[in-house]
Amino acid sequence: MSRARRLLRQWGPLLLLAATVRHGWAAGPPAPPPAAAVQPGEVVVTQRNRAFDRRTVQIPAGGTIRFDNQDDFDHQVFVDAPAMSYESEEQPPGHTLRVAFPHPGQFDVQCRIHPKMHLQVDVK
Template sequence: MSRARSLLAVAILAGLSTGALAATQVIHQQGRAFSEESVTVKKGDALTFLNDDTIPHNIMSTSKGNEFNLGSQQPGASTDVTFKEAGDVAVICAIHPRMKMTVKVVD
């Protein structure tokens, strides 16, 4: 194998392993609670909000730079949310006020 082919193979493998590390974290909703009280993500990363509860939830945030509102998310539904700005993001369920979590977004 030539040196150029060897370097190409290493570059491809490095790229594949980097992609595997960038997997989206899943936040479960069950028993009117989030599976995590707080998580840390890098700016530009996403979280998947999965409703594995038996009732609908409305996950949202009004934190500046990371505002979102998923609307009525039915049981079994999942939605990805990408966090664009660094800082602490307060996430709640608009239907169930006890459902709260914090997403720490870092550069």
């Protein structure tokens, strides 16, 4: 067996592994899914920097809020009120969640993962 073949046999798998790892890191993290289209009558609230992008929002009864997680962290949304009870699954970065508010009232929307996140929803 030639010297070149012995070297390739000895070091080839290691070189292949190094090239694979290098190219995997160069590609970076996978891209988040594209943002969903805004539906008629829908209000978009962005989750970024462990906060909602506003403190209050007003929507009509039966309206929907679309929560876009543009943060580096998972988020979650919950409402606990006599007129409405809702709790979402964890929402990974780049994902969208839609929550309908069927009844009039004042609702405090929060994130269980980040308890300082509050959004006051006024449903008319």
